[in-house]
Amino acid sequence: CLGVHSTAAWVLRPPLPAEAMEPVEPTTAMPEKSTKRRAKRADNKIDTWFKDSRVDKYFKVTERGSNFTTEFIAGCTTFLTACYIMAVNPNILSVTGLNYEGLVFATAMSSCVATLIMGLWANLPFGLWPGMGMNAYFAYTIVGFKGTLTPVKKVMFAVLIEGVVFMVMSALDVRRYVMKTFPRWLMSATMAGIGLFLAQIGLHAGNGIDLVRDHPAIYLDAFNTAIQHSARTWLGIFMFFLMAALVTLRVKGAVMIAILASTFTCWIAEAAGEKQFVYQPQCCLGEVTYTTATEWYPASGASWLGPQTYVPQPICGGSAGAFEVSGKASNTDRADGAEGFYASSWSGARVTGSYYNWTVTDADGTEHYVPGRALSYKGNGEGRNGLGNKGDCNDVCHQMFGGFGGVVPGEYGYRPCWGTIMTDTSCWTSMTPSNDNQANEHQQAAGAINLDQSLASITVIDGFGAGCTGGAGREPRTFEAPSKVAEAPYAKLAGAIVSAWPGWFGCSATNSSAELPGGLCTADGEEAGDCSCLAGNVDGGTIWAFDTSDLDMQNFGIPLLVLLYVDFLGTMGFLYAAADCSGLIDPTTGTFEGCYAAFWADAIGTFFGAILGTSSVTTYGESMAGVYEGGRTGLTALWIALFNFLSMFFAPLFGSIPTLSTGPALIMVGVFMAEGLGTIDWHDYMQAIPSVVTVLLMPATYKIEVGILAGLMTLAMIKILTLRIVFNLPRGYESMPPLIQRFLKRQSLNAYERGIIAAAEGKPSAEA
Numbered sequence: 001c002l003g004v005h006s007t008a009a010w011v012l013r014p015p016l017p018a019e020a021m022e023p024v025e026p027t028t029a030m031p032e033k034s035t036k037r038r039a040k041r042a043d044n045k046i047d048t049w050f051k052d053s054r055v056d057k058y059f060k061v062t063e064r065g066s067n068f069t070t071e072f073i074a075g076c077t078t079f080l081t082a083c084y085i086m087a088v089n090p091n092i093l094s095v096t097g098l099n100y101e102g103l104v105f106a107t108a109m110s111s112c113v114a115t116l117i118m119g120l121w122a123n124l125p126f127g128l129w130p131g132m133g134m135n136a137y138f139a140y141t142i143v144g145f146k147g148t149l150t151p152v153k154k155v156m157f158a159v160l161i162e163g164v165v166f167m168v169m170s171a172l173d174v175r176r177y178v179m180k181t182f183p184r185w186l187m188s189a190t191m192a193g194i195g196l197f198l199a200q201i202g203l204h205a206g207n208g209i210d211l212v213r214d215h216p217a218i219y220l221d222a223f224n225t226a227i228q229h230s231a232r233t234w235l236g237i238f239m240f241f242l243m244a245a246l247v248t249l250r251v252k253g254a255v256m257i258a259i260l261a262s263t264f265t266c267w268i269a270e271a272a273g274e275k276q277f278v279y280q281p282q283c284c285l286g287e288v289t290y291t292t293a294t295e296w297y298p299a300s301g302a303s304w305l306g307p308q309t310y311v312p313q314p315i316c317g318g319s320a321g322a323f324e325v326s327g328k329a330s331n332t333d334r335a336d337g338a339e340g341f342y343a344s345s346w347s348g349a350r351v352t353g354s355y356y357n358w359t360v361t362d363a364d365g366t367e368h369y370v371p372g373r374a375l376s377y378k379g380n381g382e383g384r385n386g387l388g389n390k391g392d393c394n395d396v397c398h399q400m401f402g403g404f405g406g407v408v409p410g411e412y413g414y415r416p417c418w419g420t421i422m423t424d425t426s427c428w429t430s431m432t433p434s435n436d437n438q439a440n441e442h443q444q445a446a447g448a449i450n451l452d453q454s455l456a457s458i459t460v461i462d463g464f465g466a467g468c469t470g471g472a473g474r475e476p477r478t479f480e481a482p483s484k485v486a487e488a489p490y491a492k493l494a495g496a497i498v499s500a501w502p503g504w505f506g507c508s509a510t511n512s513s514a515e516l517p518g519g520l521c522t523a524d525g526e527e528a529g530d531c532s533c534l535a536g537n538v539d540g541g542t543i544w545a546f547d548t549s550d551l552d553m554q555n556f557g558i559p560l561l562v563l564l565y566v567d568f569l570g571t572m573g574f575l576y577a578a579a580d581c582s583g584l585i586d587p588t589t590g591t592f593e594g595c596y597a598a599f600w601a602d603a604i605g606t607f608f609g610a611i612l613g614t615s616s617v618t619t620y621g622e623s624m625a626g627v628y629e630g631g632r633t634g635l636t637a638l639w640i641a642l643f644n645f646l647s648m649f650f651a652p653l654f655g656s657i658p659t660l661s662t663g664p665a666l667i668m669v670g671v672f673m674a675e676g677l678g679t680i681d682w683h684d685y686m687q688a689i690p691s692v693v694t695v696l697l698m699p700a701t702y703k704i705e706v707g708i709l710a711g712l713m714t715l716a717m718i719k720i721l722t723l724r725i726v727f728n729l730p731r732g733y734e735s736m737p738p739l740i741q742r743f744l745k746r747q748s749l750n751a752y753e754r755g756i757i758a759a760a761e762g763k764p765s766a767e768a
Contacts, residue, residue, distance in 0.1 A: 041070050064632040074631025075639025078127050080253030082622035084665045085129045086647050087657040092135045096143040096152040101490035101651045102542035106612035108648035112641045114605025114617050119637030122597035127640040128605050131618040133194035137704045138615040142559045147535040150555045153547035158560040163607025170599040179572045188676030189691035190569050193698035193707045195673025200699040202666030209236025209663040231276045240664035255665050262661035267481035275426045277479040280381045281391025282424035284316030286374020314423040322376035325349050329380040329396040344380040344392045346399035393420040482656035489648045492541025499536050542613025562705040567616045571602045690715040727753045734760045
């Protein structure tokens with residue numbers, strides 16, 4: 001249940017006159033309380049022992065009609081329903097350049113602390129985690145890829161200040177007052193819009209099932225599921241169907257069961273060598289041709305390709321074919337000791353000779369003379385390397401020739417490997433436009449080996465070395481099973497912004513400074529004179545990832561205002577709905593026991609989460625699963641907090657859950673968050689029109705704040721143009737001339753407005 005109790009509330013309206021305070025028909029009927037909870041389970045021996053204990057009396061377990069077993073089962077159910085966040089939140093936030101393992105720790109620890117406060121102080125059965133929707137807004141709209149839109153440390157400082165503001169508002173009890181006056185239907189529309197925003201992310205590649213892609217003409221288009229490399233999309237679709245069936249059957253932990261089923265399927269497919277699930281870059285030295293009548297490589301970011309939705313498939317060797325060089329590339333430490341970067345080593349056959357006159361010597365000494373053909377060989381699929389792109393084809397090629405540049409008698413400085421092209425990654429990956437260095441490199445190769453220069457200049461497969469799009473939240477993104485399940489939490493202080501790849505984002509591509517090996521940037525990079533990164537990765541962990549220098553409206557002010565507004569609405573709307581579903585709402589006051597402390601839990605969770613390195617923490621709708629199981633007290637929250645604490649030790653496991661597997665969960669969360677639309681009175685266009693505008697613009701613009709502001713602006717303009725704004729002014733209706741009053745009375749008014757008229761005319765509200 002995500003519904004809210006409403007008799008039509010309006011934005012910060014004045015109090016209704018006492019003579020108009022008569023019962024009115026609710027605009028939306030609420031389900032009976034009995035449908036919101038299971039009947040109490042019969043007491044077992046543990047429940048009998050627990051009854052009337054100090055813990056029982058503190059949490060009011062027996063008083064609220066529950067028992068120890070019910071509270072435990074409710075806690076387990078809520079955690080199983082919501083624990084997908086332990087994989088999804090780090091997947092989303094790692095896009096900003098924050099460390100994935102550190103994000104697992106930040107997610108688990110901040111959730112643990114906030115849920116403990118909810119249980120011990122507020123005595124409510126709700127769990128708190130970093131908010132879905134807020135994390136996506138943080139990562140994709142504000143910060144961007146590796147901080148290319150706004151530096152992640154500045155935005156994280158905005159989250160910290162958001163927590164401080166919420167703590168002040170909670171201390172003054174402002175949030176509870178606003179909760180009683182803010183329109184509930186607009187809360188529902190906001191939450192539904194955020195839900196559809198999440199669902200759209202779940203449909204895309206990168207953090208979803210790759211069903212929807214960008215299109216240069218119509219902006220969005222469905223993925224062609226009949227072409228190659230579509231098995232993963234079909235797997236994501238099927239797992240969503242499975243998740244939907246389990247949710248419909250009310251299976252406990254339905255979302256997590258489907259995530260695990262998809263994850264194990266991906267691991268098995270990768271272990272079995274299924275091409276679409278294996279990240280293995282394939283490189284070519286020699287002639288490369290490009291097919292023209294194929295949709296083999298759909299471009300996820302098609303806008304930069306102009307009208308070209310698909311780029312052609314590169315084929316090594318052309319009509320003559322290519323000779324496959326046996327061997328495998330792997331990572332080795334860089335000679336300069338640059339942390340986070342690797343060089344490629346080669347184990348296998350050795351190559352000598354020149355173009356179309358190769359001699360390939362296998363590891364067992366067998367020689368192959370290869371005239372007139374290109375060489376195809378495996379690139380480095382283990383992860384980031386020195387060059388950071390294209391499977392490190394050039395570096396691997398050099399190693400095949402025995403070292404940098406190769407050695408050909410009588411040809412000083414001969415380098416056959418600068419013309420290599422990455423032709424395949426086994427599993428489909430996104431492609432990026434060539435930067436100048438890559439374009440020059442390709443053009444040089446085109447002149448040397450007769451490539452199609454125009455195609456070579458745009459066909460950069462896996463340009464960021466990110467592995468399989470839709471893979472796990474690590475680098476490279478693959479579908480490989482974890483080598484270990486648990487490890488110590490990655491609780492480390494955040495360092496400086498460092499270059500993701502040397503030469504990118506304004507970072508140095510040289511090793512000219514001994515203080516900055518590998519071209520890595522530090523806080524005093526300008527003093528060292530080596531580099532000034534515009535964006536990149538945050539070195540170290542995620543704790544205290546703040547930067548307070550050069551703050552302005554763009555990188556701090558606007559993110560803070562939007563985070564405050566959206567999180568304020570989300571928490572306020574959910575807490576009211578959840579308490580109503582739990583049967584805790586006091587009909588005389590419109591609030592519930594523990595309301596004051598619940599807002600404190602949200603505020604402290606956000607403050608503490610920012611210190612640890614995650615986006616805003618809020619109460620979760622998945623807590624309704626535990627409420628349905630009978631959870632009524634903070635004892636349920638204590639069990640949830642315990643499970644959150646244990647989760648921080650399982651970063652390797654969560655880090656190996658593919659985003660292909662968590663994508664269906666994002667879509668299902670969208671379904672859960674859209675349930676509140678049922679509380680909107682769709683016959684009242686004053687509610688319906690702003691609600692639709694709010695819901696549509698969030699996923700359409702990829703900006704939550706646009707949907708919220710557009711909904712409020714639409715509501716304000718309708719009230720002004722229909723003159724119904726007078727109902728929000730003190731004695732506004734009474735001061736209007738009779739002509740305006742008759743105009744207002746002819747409209748379809750809500751119960752509050754009818755009450756204003758009744759009070760002015762001295763009639764019962766039912767007659768107005």
